[in-house]
Amino acid sequence: MAINRINSFVRKRMPFIEMTGVLMRIFSFSLVSWMGPASPFMFVWIFNTVDAVMLSWCSVLKRDRAYVTLNVFWIIVGVIGILRAGDFIH
Numbered sequence: 873m874a875i876n877r878i879n880s881f882v883r884k885r886m887p888f889i890e891m892t893g894v895l896m897r898i899f900s901f902s903l904v905s906w907m908g909p910a911s912p913f914m915f916v917w918i919f920n921t922v923d924a925v926m927l928s929w930c931s932v933l934k935r936d937r938a939y940v941t942l943n944v945f946w947i948i949v950g951v952i953g954i955l956r957a958g959d960f961i962h
Contacts, residue, residue: 882929890930896923914957921950 880891899921904911924946931939955961 879933883933886921886930886933889926893923893926893930896920896926914954917950917953921947921954934960 900916900923904913904916923946924943927948928940928943931943952961
């Protein structure tokens with residue numbers, strides 16, 4: 873039941889959520905490009921993973937398999953990045 877509410881919320885605001893996710897991704901990669909090794913990597917990985925979740929959710933609702941695949945890949949990369957930035961794995 874809660875999932876239906878979330879899906880309804882996302883469907884009504886999909887263009888806004890997608891644009892927000894895209895801008896988040898642009899911002900996170902720009903931050904790394906500008907700051908290089910001085911980048912706040914944990915912040916960047918968390919921020920990038922959140923945008924991947926947002927974009928994945930929209931893609932699932934749109935049944936766009938290519939973008940589901942791309943964004944789920946970014947979620948996996950993000951989780952690995954978070955674990956590495958937090959020194960949980962090496």
